[in-house]
Amino acid sequence: MRTINVGLIGLGTVGSGVVEILSRHGEQFVSRAGVDLALVRCADRSPERAAALGIEPARFTTEIADVINDPSVDIVVELIGGTGVAREVVLGALKAGKTVVTANKALMATHGQEVMDEAAARGVDILFEASVGGGIPIINPLKHSLVSNEIQAVYGIVNGTTNFMLTRMAEDGLDYDTALAEAQARGFAEADPTADVDGFDAAAKIAILASIAFNSRVTFADVPAEGIRDITPSDIAYARETGYEIKLVAIGKRTAAGIDVRVGPTMIRASHPLATVNGVYNAIYVIGDAVGETMFFGEGAGSLPAASAVVGDIIEAARHIQGDCQGLVGCTCTETLPICDIADLETSYYVRLDAADEPGVLAAIAGVFAEHGVSLASVIQRQADEGGAEIVWITHRAAERDMRAALDRVGALEAVRGIGALLRVEEL
């Protein structure tokens, strides 16, 4: 059995997990998985970090090029993230004929076509299971076990930070700022939480999942994303009163008009399996025309869970190198489906308005909705502080275009102090 040499770029959270798994189980992989892996080169900015992980100087370098240009390296593992240097690294490794394993969602959601084309041109694998859902197997199942299906929809709770925050808000009544501070204190959220709380992280992940599920390229730029900044404990309480939970859901659907893809805070029925996914856990709900409804649940982040997926990919890639069958399953975007305009979306909505508590306000707002063809299913008005009222509407199905137009006019009404939150209701 020939040894497969691995070069690792980036010794951060995921990279250190990869080093740990390889050190813990490397010998077992020889018998259990039939691959003999050797971690021959590691690149990072910090020699101290490498030393702390037990990587001796002979295997360490601060120069990424040393890994890519090392002719003994079979598999380059890119764990630096982002779309700048990482893109150069991945393309450089592929051009050097090396297999690539990456956990980089931003890269795959933005330059996925480019790097997969390069891999195909070189006849090597690029694997990226860890880019979505941490350790949860989802990309491999979509490309293999579920390939017999026409996938109809993918719904993901794919951002652990916001799911932790929403769970704390729902179960303990925390407000947004307190929940965010706690997520930051526990290391679940960055100092700048934008990528998580504004839905951008989830948008990159659903772009990757939708591309595979629908055999048609979806990029990060294609995904309209809304985050959870506007959600209050009272929104969650309203939702629960009517049998719903609020989750940040990344959605991809195959429709007659094309791919409906988006991220936003969403009301889903409390009895649905996705509604029970709490804390930092992730889950991806997949509906296929043969398999029916399936769900993949697990830890969506963290050093060892993400490294579990990365090392799973390394082993798979090593098997393919040994078996001389790289590139067996490459890019599966064989079709070119249009991306739906979010303005064309038809769904029902939850909208919370802050208004003056005075006669005629409700009628005025309802009038505007009616003029735009938005029909109201229910309304709750509650007294708020300083003579204000909190008005919560649930609409029947309406076009997003009409809903947005109505809200622009509602927001301009003198008696309306602000539009608190707008959520979509998803009957899945």
Place this chain on the structure above:
Amino acid sequence: MRTINVGLIGLGTVGSGVVEILSRHGEQFVSRAGVDLALVRCADRSPERAAALGIEPARFTTEIADVINDPSVDIVVELIGGTGVAREVVLGALKAGKTVVTANKALMATHGQEVMDEAAARGVDILFEASVGGGIPIINPLKHSLVSNEIQAVYGIVNGTTNFMLTRMAEDGLDYDTALAEAQARGFAEADPTADVDGFDAAAKIAILASIAFNSRVTFADVPAEGIRDITPSDIAYARETGYEIKLVAIGKRTAAGIDVRVGPTMIRASHPLATVNGVYNAIYVIGDAVGETMFFGEGAGSLPAASAVVGDIIEAARHIQGDCQGLVGCTCTETLPICDIADLETSYYVRLDAADEPGVLAAIAGVFAEHGVSLASVIQRQADEGGAEIVWITHRAAERDMRAALDRVGALEAVRGIGALLRVEEL
């Protein structure tokens, strides 16, 4: 691209689903999955069934040998089930150098080693994703994405019939017989429900999962199985009062003493994701040392879900034939771990006794438990009919050996009319 010829044996529930998927998506698989599949031969006892599925006489035969001996057939799909003819069919196909795809849990749980050895000797694939969990991808994820883990435990709700019955009993208060009759009327249970309600179906499935998870062969005969015949709505009510649900759980655990594997009605915390799996749905909960806790959920039976897995395997096998890389991942039972004796198991128990409602009974029973070292955590006594009492005990952790010995003596007490139910409590 060379056409891969498929021979299908068995046109029953799953077989008809396979025919439907191939007819629905066969052309798409060429572009989307890169394989050109042709269903060239189908064997079944019933020509009428074949005709109803649109299989013209030229492709149909009543002789299984016609499929196995057809030199044009690349992949034989065995969907007749059982361990008799099916074993001959699978071994015969492998010996003829053909790849095999099967949904046969009994075969894989009983003769798994034999058929996988034969596949290895011939250098071909044998794939069996549909043998556990219907359409849920679980075998492929264990052998690929999660291969980087030392798997610590696998918990499965893998029998949809009993899960449907327990759900109806829990949510609508049906008794066992009524729930069974309904399951039969809806086609979820056979006229002879033994395999389902006595846990044998689940035992075969956990044997397969444990073999893969722990890299060590576990067979059907290794799995002590208990079923749900003794469970009453009052057991479920007692469980719920203390925050538990009762599920038929198939369990495999890696322990210092070997593999702890078993099937039985089990109390699990209501807040655990497995406890929320209701109706005919299945779920497999996998704990690995890197990935942490993961769950795979979906439809565990039915024509199209099971066929989804079968066709997924066919496509995978076809890719391997085209890429000339069959047998890349064969048998992974590379170790020989002992199977734990169930008598050595230590857990806590729920036991319901029917006793005479007279002074001293509780003390007598408690005395017997104490003599066997079984310590009691709680007891509830309720009046039953005809001067009897229903006594429910929850024990602290005790050895199964001691618990069984204590129950033998308790059952012989004059005041004890019968042991109603014995369940294990699993703190997962």
